[in-house]
Amino acid sequence: LHVVKTRQVTYSVLNHLIDYIQNLEKVGLLEEKEMLHLHDAVQSDLKRLLRNPPLVKFPKISDLISAHPLLRELPPSVREPLELSTKEIMKLSGVTLYREGSKPSGIWLISNGVVKWTSKSIRNKHSLHPVFTHGSNLGLYEVLIGKPYMSDMVTDSVVLCFFIESDKILSILRSDPAVEDFLWQQSAIALSRILLPQIFEKLTMQDMRALIAERSKMTTCLRGEIIEIPYHCIGFLLEGFIKTHGLQEELITPPAALIPSQGNLSFRSAETSVSAPRGGEPEIVASSVENALVLYTHQVLQHIRCRGSQFFSPRIVLSSGDKSKSNYF
Template sequence: MARWQLHDLLGESDVASIVIKESEAEGQEARKFLEDVRAAFPQVLRVVKTRQVTHSVLNHLIDYIQNCEKIGLLEEKEMLHLHDAVQTDFKKLLRCPPLVKIPKMSDLISVHPLFGALPSSVSAPLQGSTQETVKLCGLTLYKEGFKPNGIWLISNGVVKWTIKSIKNKHSLHPAFTHGSTLGLYEVLSGKSNICDMITDSVVLCFFVEREKILSVLSLDPSLEDFLWQESAIVLVKLLLPQIFEKIALQDLRALVSERSIMKLYIRGETIEVPQHSIGFLLEGFIKIQGAEELVASPAALLPSHGSLIFESLKSSGITGASFSYQGSRYQVETRARVIIFDMAAFEADCTLQRSSWISPSADRPHRSLGREPRGLMSWPENFYNPRQHNQIPEGIDRQANSLSAKAMHLSIYGSMVKYQMVH
């Protein structure tokens, strides 16, 4: 409205054009901000809209009352009486605006899969040293190549990643959303940050210092195993995005909890990667059996030729990437930690897709792995079946596995959150 009035007042002029363009740019910025808020804090946007709509309705009501007086439907005294009543409502709106129902910070962090799965004796001291922060769009959480100083727990919002060495050329949606734990692998391994992490919306997150996380490792070996499993959830998306970014976060947690084996190997031992599996070297050094090339962590250990997984990776051109190696057997050169994922469900899904291309069926819709509507919680049906997977995988501590299972359930179901009223 202001731009139209300015145009009517000044007409076609350079001054009016400059001011209108600035106004349009700021309007776009405000609209983008509200879209970010819609994703990160929908309750705030709901209150903003409520106030705007209420204010607009009251303004229209005043105009309507005045118009009724002009055309003779209301006498002046009646018009003034109704006008005062509307002004009273205006004052109520200013003095007692709608309140935003924001979850308590303690509740938000307690339902984060990482913190929520930890025993209270461990999570309580960590929560006391956790820094809550809100980041605007376009801010950097950490940069590639720098030493990690802590981890970031994403409660709401979207964070994008980029790796200079592979330039995201194999990733369509390089993003992490609520429930993600960023920087954990770098803290545990002591390596420099693998990628840049930049906010892609308004983000509500929690920061935990590196020393606080490392202090947990000495409390219980199962906690260390659990943290390494959690770090793998983000790592696999960074190293093999064309496979794992198709899988929703809750499905990845189910994959870690129900279809993975994590083991520690010592020098001289042999690591085998079955055809239907993908391994990830989390720490240490290994060699492909029969080759002299030294493989350093982090690295993706791809299955051998003939596997549907390998063929799909080969067709995308990823098999020559700096983080990826192919072989069925590896010789351990130093103490090494490896997690291996059973990707049989993924290969079955690939087979189903190929058969559907050959003989599509309109009567039986096919829903492929990880193609749930983004942002909605769904049960990871392709991975988790309690009757089929009631055995704890060999190589994973029983307590660590139960922690991963708890994190998976928190990721899927969340929790009932108490609210507090704030302005």
């Protein structure tokens, strides 16, 4: 099958090349003698193609699975069972991987191709290119938190992907606390591009993974502990419920981005966008018994400029159950 596809593509390219050569002759850029010479050369390549089509060595599926960034970084004791339970799936363009509001059945690892996201509840007016490419993991956050999928994911090209069921992902969380922290961090890659496309959409997936790996830190916060978000950081509330206390009270539900900006602290979640007025320095108090997990990222983009004197350090007071987790980039 791969040989047939390769022959078809090469044949099409050579035929287009013949048409291109003829057009050059028509507009006077090539003399007739030169055009005939190039035409004969292309015809020779076509005959050679039909006699002996090129062979294409397709990578082994096991190699593609192992090469995916999410699985590649897991310890062997965790990675190998997941690889055995991974399903290889080829999707044509326009096929829905999952729909917004549906129960998370698993995660999708994109090996090759482009997937486009859309949402009725999340404001994506700032998103110019709402797509995920090779190396992405989709649906991981929803599987970890146990909530419905946040958006529709539809293939925008032919996509080679791998599917891992939710139960397989949840089973490895108990194997090692470091693995759980790693998966939460990885879930923030897709989440950040959906909640803050104007910031993170310009970064490649490779840059996003580097940002997570090199400039992040997951921490566990106890009840009542105050967390300061530095002006050069962005926080992501991944789990738990928090409530602002100050000039304006607002219940913030996950997922939400906590963004220090000039004189304000903005909270952008899947459904709301709130700003605390300048000088308000709000306290944010967790109001559920869930773990409040906050992810911080150092700002690395040039189009957001931080002036230390014009920023205050907002505080988060986590007063939920026993403990909460946060992550610093």
